[in-house]
Amino acid sequence: MxxxxxxxxxxxxxxxxxxxxxxxxxxxxxxxxxxxRPYMTYQPFLPEVVAGSVEARHAAVSLRRHLRTTELVNxxxxxxxxxxxxxxxxxxxxxxxxxxxxxxxxxxxxVTRKLAVPGVADSAIGMKHVEEAVAIRDRLLTAFDQAAVLPAPQRRRLLTFTFVGGGFSGVEGFGELMSLAHSLVRKYPALSPAELNFHLVEARGRILPEVTEEPGRWVVRHLTRRGGTVHLNAQLRSAVNGHVVLSTGEEWDSELIVWTAGNGxxxxxxxxxxxxxxxxxxxxxxxxxxxxxxxxxxxxxxxxxxxxxxxxxxxxxxxxxxxxxxxxxxxxxxxxxxxxxxxxRGREPKPYVHHSLGTVATLGLGRGIFQWRRVVIKGFPAWLMHRGYHVLAVPTWERKVRVAAVWATALFFGRDIVSLASVQNPRRAFETGGEPAPAAAPARARG
Incomplete structure (x- = not known):
């Protein structure tokens, strides 16, 4: 055999x-x-994992569960x-x-393509795997909890979030995280939506190269109206200690830097x-x-x-x-x-030929964009198309049902906003015996 x-x-x-x-x-x-890894990551769901719209485990398809006669080597x-x-x-x-x-x-x-930018390896996080998407969400939720007890001048860095890379992954993650943040801030009376700072950095003169120029410009205008700042023709020069420096001369401190600048x-x-x-x-x-x-x-x-x-x-x-x-x-x-x-079996193989079905992207809850040739659909209908396509495309009926059930539940109860960042250090409570951890000094704003 x-x-x-x-x-x-x-x-x-x-x-x-x-x-x-x-x-x-x-x-x-x-x-x-x-x-x-013991699972296949359904990457189109990662932006919604970031936003809490999809449970992290539902974006991962177990290899052992669904490949029943295949030998798996970890x-x-x-x-x-x-x-x-x-x-x-x-x-x-x-x-x-x-x-x-x-x-x-x-x-x-x-693999995620990393450039030799100072500080990126130490400060940034990718968005190619489930654990990265979960960490991005938890970092934002934890930042809100920390900022809510600080005076306004000390919380600017905690409420500043930066995405580097204007392709589909970067734009979808940016739009979904911004959607989560603006819905979350209502639950923090001490915080104001005006304090949220979202930056999307793209080295080229446009975002979303998968769509034509006009839809790409519409997405920039859409994200800007929602409070985001899109930096075009801008390259990241440094990210040392979370301090972002662009080739345009702009700079700021950022609690979170997400690197989505393409694959290598x-x-x-x-x-x-x-x-x-x-x-x-x-x-x-x-x-x-x-x-x-x-x-x-x-x-x-x-x-x-x-x-x-x-x-x-x-x-x-x-x-x-x-x-x-x-x-x-x-x-x-x-x-x-x-x-x-x-x-x-001694037969000839067939060539691969596939005509594109179009491109669809989520830009946050209830917002999206779809393009097929010259047909462009924006807003809520495109968002519905995005969800409909991907719930059908994710492999196995078990995963389809689980994802659809989470979406249906969210219609009545909203997103889950519990941060589980503490799982990254599960022994802390055991080690400290209940004593509170020493407070970290807030980062000083620069420039």
Whole structure:
């Protein structure tokens, strides 16, 4: 029995393994998925996790629960040696070990692209994983509790929040967190909505490159009307100790800095494989998702998702590749399962062709934007489309029902506004025996 090894359990990896389980005959092949996390993150829900509109666990799809016949290896692949059909796995505990395979599927996904900006590694937080989204929400809720007992001059930093990166993740997270903050401030009589400071920093002259220019300008105006400040053509120069300095000369102290400035090539793919990669560090992939080129294919090797340069056959331009988003990763994973089974049974694989269904983004509770070609829908209808699309798109009926139930409950009782930041140090109460922790000195405002 052949072993099909899937590197990464994200969108493309999960849907590949899920599809293989449905299509393989008993004894035809053994499927192995290697991933350091025991779940697949449904990333479009992360902005709503930030806002408390989706329970954090509902944005994570358990691999063990839904991949019932797949062998799951909890660890990180540190090297792919396709010549010898072996990957090296590093578990969380213990020594590295080799895992042999017959067919390789690379779906390791991209990683958050960090630039060499002073202070970012120490002060900022990403928004690519569930734990990051939860931490962002808890930081805001804790900041409100702390600011409410301080004199007005000392709470400006605590009520200042900064997002770096104006793509979909940054704009959705920015809009959702701002929506949460403005609904939350009503419950703090000591605080005023005018004290909230939200900054969105984008190096280019526009945000949301996935939509055309006019809808992008509308989103800027919309966020500005709600009290946000959008800094275009501005680069982050420093974030040391939470002090934000822009290339435009503007600077301020920020309690929270969220880094959403794009994705980069996975270091595993870029540096630790013998597979062909392009100038961007992505795996070279044919239209049928086999690794290699039409003239130089790599036997028994496949790839899809954010770390694969998949040709976009819907664009006439030579060299065009599909954009790295969930819409493509899900569909590539589904086709990948079909193609692998086809080749195992002596049939020809099919090329990947997908015409975009449009783009939709949430901008906060009851607010959104949708564009398909020249059709643009804004506001509440777009927000409903966003929720409807994603509750249908999240895998498994179990997760669909759980998410829909939380949304229905929120209609009557609102968002949950309890901060669980203390879980990051669960032993503090045990260690102190109930004694209050010493108060930290408030940060001094600069400039």
């Amino acid at each position: 052949r072993t099909i090894l899937v590197v990464g359990g994200g969108y493309a990896g999960f849907y590949t393994a899920w599809g293989l389980e449905k299509r393989l005959r008993r004894g035809e092949a053994r499927v192995v998925v290697v991933d350091p 660890g990180s692949v540190t090297k792919i040696d396709h010549e010898h059909r072996t990957v090296t796995v590093r578990p969380a505990v213990g020594e590295e070990f080799p895992v042999p395979y017959d067919v390789l599927v690379v779906t390791a996904g991209a 090539a996975n270091p595993l793919v870029h540096n630790h494989t013998d597979l062909p990669i392009d100038e961007r560090g992505q795996v070279v992939v044919r239209a049928d998702l086999r690794i290699g080129t039409d003239t130089a294919p790599v036997a028994d090797a496949w790839a899809a998702g954010d770390d694969a340069s998949v040709p976009d056959l819907t664009i006439a331009r030579p060299g065009a590749a599909t954009v790295p988003n969930a819409q493509h990763a899900v569909r590539q994973g589904r086709l990948l399962a079909k193609n692998i089974v086809a080749v195992l």
